[in-house]
Amino acid sequence: MPEMENTPKRGVPSKRPAYPTEHFVADAEETPVAATDSATTDDAPRSQWSEAWRNLRRQPLFILSGILILAVIFVALFPGIFTNEPPNENCLLINSGAGPAPGHPLGFTQQGCDVLSRVVYGTQSSLMVGMFATLGVLLIGGTIGAIAGFYGGWIDAILARLGDIFFALPLILGAIVVVQLPFFRENRSVWTLVVILVTFGWPQIARITRASVISVRNADFVTAARSLGVSRFSALLKHVIPNALAPVIVITTISLGTFIVAESTLSFLGIGLPPDVMSWGNDIFSAEPTVRTNPMPLFWPALALSLTVLSFIMLGDALRDALDPKARKR
Amino acid sequence: MTDGVIENSEKGKASRGDVPVLQVKDLSVDYGVDKVWVPAAIDLNYEVRAGEVLAIVGESGSGKSASSMSLLGLLPENSRTTGSVKLNGREILGLTGSKLRQVRGRDVAVIFQEPMTAMNPVYTIGFQIVETIRLHNEISPEEAKERALKLLDMVELPDPDKAFKSYPHQLSGGQRQRAMIAQSLSCDPKLLIADEPTTALDVTVQAEILDLMRNLRNKLNSAIVLITHDMGVVADLADHIVVMSKGRIVEAGTAEQIFHSPQHEYTRKLLAAVPHLGQGGGGTDDVDITAALAAATQTELRGVDHDEQMRRERENEARLEEREREADTSRGAAVLQLTDVAIEYPKQGRVPAFRAVEGANLAIYPGEVLGLVGESGSGKTTIGRAAVGLLPVAAGSLTVTGKEISHATRKELFELRRNVGMVFQDPSSSLNPRLPLGESIGEPMFLAKVAKGADLQKRIETLLDQVELPRAYRNRYPHELSGGQKQRVGIARALSLKPKLLVADEPTSALDVSVQATVLELLKNLQKELGFACLFVTHDLAVVDLMSDRICVMRRGKIVEQGTRDQILRRPQDPYTQRLLAAVPLPNPEKQRERRELRAKLLASAE
Numbered sequence: 001m002p003e004m005e006n007t008p009k010r011g012v013p014s015k016r017p018a019y020p021t022e023h024f025v026a027d028a029e030e031t032p033v034a035a036t037d038s039a040t041t042d043d044a045p046r047s048q049w050s051e052a053w054r055n056l057r058r059q060p061l062f063i064l065s066g067i068l069i070l071a072v073i074f075v076a077l078f079p080g081i082f083t084n085e086p087p088n089e090n091c092l093l094i095n096s097g098a099g100p101a102p103g104h105p106l107g108f109t110q111q112g113c114d115v116l117s118r119v120v121y122g123t124q125s126s127l128m129v130g131m132f133a134t135l136g137v138l139l140i141g142g143t144i145g146a147i148a149g150f151y152g153g154w155i156d157a158i159l160a161r162l163g164d165i166f167f168a169l170p171l172i173l174g175a176i177v178v179v180q181l182p183f184f185r186e187n188r189s190v191w192t193l194v195v196i197l198v199t200f201g202w203p204q205i206a207r208i209t210r211a212s213v214i215s216v217r218n219a220d221f222v223t224a225a226r227s228l229g230v231s232r233f234s235a236l237l238k239h240v241i242p243n244a245l246a247p248v249i250v251i252t253t254i255s256l257g258t259f260i261v262a263e264s265t266l267s268f269l270g271i272g273l274p275p276d277v278m279s280w281g282n283d284i285f286s287a288e289p290t291v292r293t294n295p296m297p298l299f300w301p302a303l304a305l306s307l308t309v310l311s312f313i314m315l316g317d318a319l320r321d322a323l324d325p326k327a328r329k330r
Numbered sequence: 331m332t333d334g335v336i337e338n339s340e341k342g343k344a345s346r347g348d349v350p351v352l353q354v355k356d357l358s359v360d361y362g363v364d365k366v367w368v369p370a371a372i373d374l375n376y377e378v379r380a381g382e383v384l385a386i387v388g389e390s391g392s393g394k395s396a397s398s399m400s401l402l403g404l405l406p407e408n409s410r411t412t413g414s415v416k417l418n419g420r421e422i423l424g425l426t427g428s429k430l431r432q433v434r435g436r437d438v439a440v441i442f443q444e445p446m447t448a449m450n451p452v453y454t455i456g457f458q459i460v461e462t463i464r465l466h467n468e469i470s471p472e473e474a475k476e477r478a479l480k481l482l483d484m485v486e487l488p489d490p491d492k493a494f495k496s497y498p499h500q501l502s503g504g505q506r507q508r509a510m511i512a513q514s515l516s517c518d519p520k521l522l523i524a525d526e527p528t529t530a531l532d533v534t535v536q537a538e539i540l541d542l543m544r545n546l547r548n549k550l551n552s553a554i555v556l557i558t559h560d561m562g563v564v565a566d567l568a569d570h571i572v573v574m575s576k577g578r579i580v581e582a583g584t585a586e587q588i589f590h591s592p593q594h595e596y597t598r599k600l601l602a603a604v605p606h607l608g609q610g611g612g613g614t615d616d617v618d619i620t621a622a623l624a625a626a627t628q629t630e631l632r633g634v635d636h637d638e639q640m641r642r643e644r645e646n647e648a649r650l651e652e653r654e655r656e657a658d659t660s661r662g663a664a665v666l667q668l669t670d671v672a673i674e675y676p677k678q679g680r681v682p683a684f685r686a687v688e689g690a691n692l693a694i695y696p697g698e699v700l701g702l703v704g705e706s707g708s709g710k711t712t713i714g715r716a717a718v719g720l721l722p723v724a725a726g727s728l729t730v731t732g733k734e735i736s737h738a739t740r741k742e743l744f745e746l747r748r749n750v751g752m753v754f755q756d757p758s759s760s761l762n763p764r765l766p767l768g769e770s771i772g773e774p775m776f777l778a779k780v781a782k783g784a785d786l787q788k789r790i791e792t793l794l795d796q797v798e799l800p801r802a803y804r805n806r807y808p809h810e811l812s813g814g815q816k817q818r819v820g821i822a823r824a825l826s827l828k829p830k831l832l833v834a835d836e837p838t839s840a841l842d843v844s845v846q847a848t849v850l851e852l853l854k855n856l857q858k859e860l861g862f863a864c865l866f867v868t869h870d871l872a873v874v875d876l877m878s879d880r881i882c883v884m885r886r887g888k889i890v891e892q893g894t895r896d897q898i899l900r901r902p903q904d905p906y907t908q909r910l911l912a913a914v915p916l917p918n919p920e921k922q923r924e925r926r927e928l929r930a931k932l933l934a935s936a937e
Contacts, residue, residue, distance in 0.1 A: 023583035025593040031580045033596045045806040048763055220760035221770075227718045228774035228823070229747040242764040 052322040062318035068311035076123040085117040088278075099296070109283070109297045110290055118283055119300050125279040126305070128190055130260040130312075133197035137259075138252050141202035145209025146244070150217055150236045160210070163203035171200045171262060172269070179271045188274040193266065197259055208251050212244040219243070246323035250316050257312030264305055280305045349419055350377035351520050351553035352401075357413035357423075359393065359400045359577075367410070371397035372577045374413070378521070378553040378570075385556045385568035385585075389600075389842035393577040394557050398523050402434055418520060436466040439514035443526040445506035449498040455482075455509045456494035462516045481512040484549075486542055504535035508542065515550065522554045528563060532705035533869065537913035537929060540566050559843065561604040562915030565589060565922045573597050585919045603847035604917045605872035608899060617875075617899040619911055620924050621646045626902055629931045633924050650900040661695040663732060665831045665863040666717055668692050670726035671736075673709070673716045685724065686712040687887045694831065699857060699864040701878030701895075703871055703910070708884040714833045714867045718752050719743045731830055748778050751824030751862075755836040757816035761808040761823075768804030771823045778827055793822040797852060814845035821853060825860070832857075832864045838873065850876060871914050875899065883907045908932060 046054075056062050075082055085104070095101075095112035106115040148159040175196050178184055184192050216222065217240055225235050266272030267281025268288075275282060280301040287298035357374040360367040371393035378384040388394040400411040403425070415423040422433050442448035450458060459478040460471065467474075475494075482490035485508040498506055507527065514522060524543070528536040544567060547554055556567060564571060564585070571588040573581045573596065581594040592598045608617040621642035624631055631639055671690045677683040687709040694700045704710040715721045716728060723736035731749050738746060754760035761770050768790045775781045781789050791801045797818040808816055817837060824832055834853065838846040854877060857864055866877050874881055875895065882892035883904065891904040902908045912929040916922045 023587045023593070024579070024581065026578060026580045028595060031575060031578050031594070031596065033575075033599060045766065045810060047766070047807050048809065051809075220754045220756055221762045223720060224752065224754055224760045224820075224823070225762070225773065227720055227747060227750075227752045228827075229744050229777050230773065239762050239765075243762065 056318060056322040059318045059321065061314050062322075065311040065314035065318060068307060069315060072123060072127060072308050072311070075120055076127045079120045079124065082120045083114070083117040085114040088113065090114070106300050107296055109287065110294075111286070115297050115300050118278055119280070119304050122278045122280045122283055122301060123304065123308075125190055125273060125277050126260050126263055126281070126308070129193055129197070129263040129273075129279075130256050132190075132194045133201060133259040133262075134252055134256040136194060136198035137201045137205050137255065138248070140198060141205030142209050142248060144202065145206035146213050146236065146241060148206070149210035149213030149244075150232075150240060152214075156210075159206070163206045166200060167203040167207075169200060171197075172265065174200050175266055176269075176271055190273065190277065193263060193272055196266075197262055201255070201259065204255065205248065205252065209244065209248050212247050213240055216240050216243045250320040250323065253319055254313050254316035257309035257316075260305065260312075261309055350379050351418060352378040352555070353414075353416040353419075354401070355414040355416070357397060357400065357411070357415060359396050359405065359409060359411050361396075361406075362408040362410070369393075369577050370409075371400070371574075374572075374574075374579055376570075376572050376579070376582060378555060380520070380553050381547060381551045382569045383547060383554045383556055383567050384570045384572065385558060385564040386572045386574060387558060387561065387564055387600075388574035389559060389844065391576070392574040394574050395525055397574075398525065398555060398557050401523065402438055402440065403430055404440075432466075435462060435519075436517040437519060438521045438523065439517070439519035441507075441511055441514050441522065441524040441527045444530050445503070445510040446498060448510060449506065449513075451498050453497070454494070455496055455498065455501070455513075459494075459509075459513045459516055462513055466517045478512075478516070481515055482509065484515070484546075485509070485512045486545075487512075502535075503531050504538060507531060507535075507539055511539075511542065511546070515546070518550070519552055522552050523557070524554060525557045526559070527556070529558070529560070533871070534705065534909060534913040536563070537915070540915070541926075543567060560915070561601065561843070561917035562922070565917050565919045566915045566926070573600065589917070589919055600844060601917065603844040605843075605847070605850075605870070605876050606917060607872040607875050607911070607914045609875075617649075617896070618642050618646050619899055620921065620928055622900045623902065623908055623912055623928055623932070627908060627932055627935065629928060629935070631924060631927055631931075633927050646900050650896050653894070653896045661698075664693040664695055664729070665731055666692075666694040666865060667729045668713070668726070669728075671713075671716070671723055671728050672725040673712050673721055674724040675712075676722065683724075685887065687716075690726075690889050692882055692889060692892060694863045694865055696830070696863055697857075697861045698880065699866055699878045701874030701881045702865060702867045702884060703869065703874050703881060704884035705869060705910075707886065709887040710867045710869075710884050711835055712887075713884075714752075714835045714865055717831070717833050717865060718750050719746055748827050749829050750831045750833060751827065751829035753817070753820050753824045753832065753834040753837045756840050757813050757820055758808070758840075760820050761816055763808050766805050766807055767811075767819050770808075771804075771819065771826055774823065774826050780827065789826070793826055796825070796856060797822045812845070813841050814849055817841060817849050818852065821849075821856070825856065825862075828860070828862075830862055832862050833867070834864060835867045836869065837866075839868065839870065846873075853877070871910065883910065905936060909936075 091111050091113040093112045095108040096110050098108045098112075100107050104114050104116065106119070109115055109118065144159050144163070148156040178196050178199070179188070184196075222235055222239050225239050226232070230239070263272055263279065264281030264284060267279050268285045270285065272281055273279045283301040284298055284305075287301070291298050354374055354376050357371060358369065359371040360369050362368075374397055376384060386394045386398065396405065396409075399405055400409070401415050401422070403411075405411065411423060413423065414421060417433065417437055422430075425433060449455070453461075456475065456478055459481060460474045463469070463474040463477055464471070469477075479490050479494060482493050487493045487505060487508050493501065493505065493509060498509070501509060511527075527543070528539050531539060540563065543554070546552075556564070558564060568585050571583060571585055572579055573588065573594070575596045581588065581592065581597045588597060589601070592601055608619045620631075621639065623629070624639060625643040625646065630636070668690050671687065672685060673687040673690075675684045675686060690713060692700065702710045702713060712721060716723055717730065719735055719738065726736070727734060728736050730746055733742070733746065735743065735746055761767070768787075771793055772786050772790045775786060775789060790804055794801050794803060799815060799818050799822075803811070803815075803819075808819075811819070820837070837853065838849050841849060850873065864877075866874065868874055878895055880892065880894050881898040883890050883898065883906065885906050891898065891902070891907045898907065899911070902911055909929075909932060912925060912932050916925055
């Protein structure tokens with residue numbers, strides 16, 4: 001155990017006999033008898049959420065990932081602050097694949113566009129896909145999972161099987177098929193991609209929510225609420241869900257990162273965002289042919305992608321530690 | 331094995347009582363929490379000799395388990411242990427690796443509280459015992475098996491061969507604990523540490539395990555350290571007692587010294603808080619249950635003078651008749667009435683419905699407390715839950731304040747629930763951890779639309795006053811409170827709608843004795859003050875005695891006996907009630923000796 005303060009509380013070894021085989025009675029002053037079940041009123045009340053927040057604030061992992069995520073969001077909201085170059089203008093083929101130049105610290109793409117500018121402007125769509133896909137998955141998967149877990153029986157059987165069907169379809173295969181549908185083929189945008197990701201992503205959250213709700217459903221305080229006249233539905237809303245939320249929050253945070261990766265994967269394969277939307281995936285795709293001769297246009301968007309995903313996964317880990325103290329490492 | 335000879339001669343010496351088997355000197359245990367050492371045990375000194383039982387008694391958080399597990403180095407890594415622990419004069423604290431493993435299991439063995447989790451469910455009992463034997467002795471599998479069977483026979487398992495081949499889940503709780511004891515004895519340990527060995531068991535099974543441990547102590551001449559919170563168990567088994575509180579020994583002495591002339595204030599408080607079966611009536615109304623049982627079963631006690639016994643039995647009879655004459659028969663309409671009720675747990679998927687209660691008849695009248703006692707699986711909790719409408723009634727009629735609820739609609743059930751409050755067993759899980767306490771207490775009133783806004787806040791404050799909690803607790807969260815305080819909040823919530831019937835399901839079994847005493851007193855006072863009827867469900871006869879006007883005894887889904895407190899305690903008729911009463915250990919060594927003899931005779935005559 002690394003340096004720990006020694007608590008000064010330990011008493012001085014007293015004049016007692018070494019082995020109290022005879023009738024031994026401790027000094028009453030040394031061992032005062034506290035009032036049974038005495039009330040403490042000195043510190044302010046703290047809910048479990050605020051306890052978790054207190055714990056979270058002290059974690060280096062949380063601070064690091066929090067700063068990174070805030071920075072990414074800031075870049076997405078105000079891309080103009082970070083680059084003077086509009087992303088798709090001034091693309092001169094004369095600059096194709098050129099290295100860093102004054103005003104263009106990261107060099108140029110094959111089309112002669114500024115890499116920094118594209119990376120900065122690409123943040124927005126990547127982040128939007130991640131955020132909205134997560135939100136959709138949380139709403140749909142969370143609702144279905146909570147209902148299945150709480151009501152059980154045939155409702156659970158049907159919803160769980162439905163989830164299994166979607167779970168069994170590989171995301172990329174499913175996405176390729178869906179993108180071929182006429183409606184999706186004609187309206188490719190950030191939103192169609194979100195719909196695809198949500199369609200294939202909700203069963204994971206549904207499963208987590210269902211398991212978590214089942215573990216809380218039979219807790220005494222739910223029975224207590226029911227025995228006091230709370231209806232089933234309000235017991236679900238008020239008593240079950242707040243207590244089942246912690247693991248769902250953790251998984252959702254981590255999956256936000258994985259959705260950003262999925263966006264890039266699909267864009268790279270040419271079935272994600274349309275080529276006119278700037279995104280890291282599209283940039284990686286267009287830089288791929290020259291990766292051996294000029295890897296830098298691929299490196300920068302890939303770096304941005306990895307950092308963003310990494311910070312969401314780290315945030316998820318930090319949240320898990322804060323929300324579930326029992327699982328915390330010693 | 332030349333080693334064994336030396337060991338045995340050492341053991342022989344120890345048995346004469348020259349050298350204590352275990353000498354603990356200035357033992358301290360600390361846990362590292364958030365980079366600070368928090369003491370769990372401070373400067374402990376005690377010793378145990380061969381053939382002697384030392385009981386370490388204390389409430390939760392007293393450090394009794396931590397200090398005992400530290401003897402074997404079984405504490406988690408964030409702990410440190412200082413001081414000296416000598417086993418037969420050899421220092422064992424700070425041993426590591428193979429030397430420590432040699433001590434564990436061979437010289438010192440541990441019996442854990444919950445045999446279901448302490449034994450590995452994927453191996454047979456026999457395999458696990460053989461494994462332990464062969465780990466410490468170089469003998470063939472056949473020899474080890476023979477020895478394992480001998481051990482299983484020694485712990486009085488009815489069919490050792492069958493137990494040898496069984497998996498832990500195939501045995502009952504008591505049998506599992508016997509198998510666990512057999513395993514711990516497999517290498518003739520010099521010291522046996524029993525950590526709450528009977529806490530998870532029913533009272534009749536507990537009595538059997540205590541008998542077994544007493545027999546073993548006489549047979550094996552091992553030293554036993556018994557860790558427990560139950561004063562009855564201590565009185566039954568212990569020669570010496572160490573009382574711990576907050577990591578320190580507050581008092582130590584022989585069983586007689588501690589029970590009859592406790593010196594430290596804490597010991598006195600602890601002993602006063604232990605409910606004493608037969609003394610629940612307060613002062614003059616003590617019941618001599620030993621005499622009552624002796625009379626009911628016509629048993630002659632060897633330990634008691636014949637004339638003395640007759641006098642006690644006559645006195646008991648006289649009191650009973652007196653009480654019957656005094657009895658008040660004007661009762662009013664029943665608050666809760668069960669007529670031939672059967673209760674089933676509904677079938678779930680392919681699991682068929684399970685009938686937990688059959689043919690139950692009972693009634694609770696206004697202002698009365700009915701104690702429903704039984705061991706695990708007797709169906710007592712089932713009746714409690716059905717009375718609140720949480721379980722459907724499969725047959726018969728169940729009325730609450732005159733209204734039939736066996737076929738009630740949802741709306742009728744909602745009405746019913748305004749008349750019935752329920753207090754749950756585990757205070758930590760019966761309050762929503764995300765809600766402030768005021769909201770938990772106020773929720774039923776808000777839903778029933780009896781109060782809202784400022785009026786609701788005022789009612790919440792009144793309820794907090796009633797359960798003797800500060801009003802500021804309204805904004806606190808459950809995890810900030812101790813177990814007893816949480817249970818008070820549970821009581822406040824159950825009483826928020828001024829129910830006519832309160833169902834209390836083991837409300838104190840998760841609490842320490844001293845906390846239990848205050849909570850029971852509070853409940854009793856509230857019952858007198860507010861006059862609600864109460865169905866008090868518990869496994870603890872002493873608590874029932876303390877709380878109830880009438881007692882109802884259940885076994886395997888059936889009510890076997892019911893009557894007033896005096897009828898049940900002074901003249902128990904059913905053999906099961908008699909056995910149950912006889913099995914409750916008394917927190918008094920002499921009376922417990924009497925009771926033990928009675929119980930032995932009772933069981934002998936039943937065979």
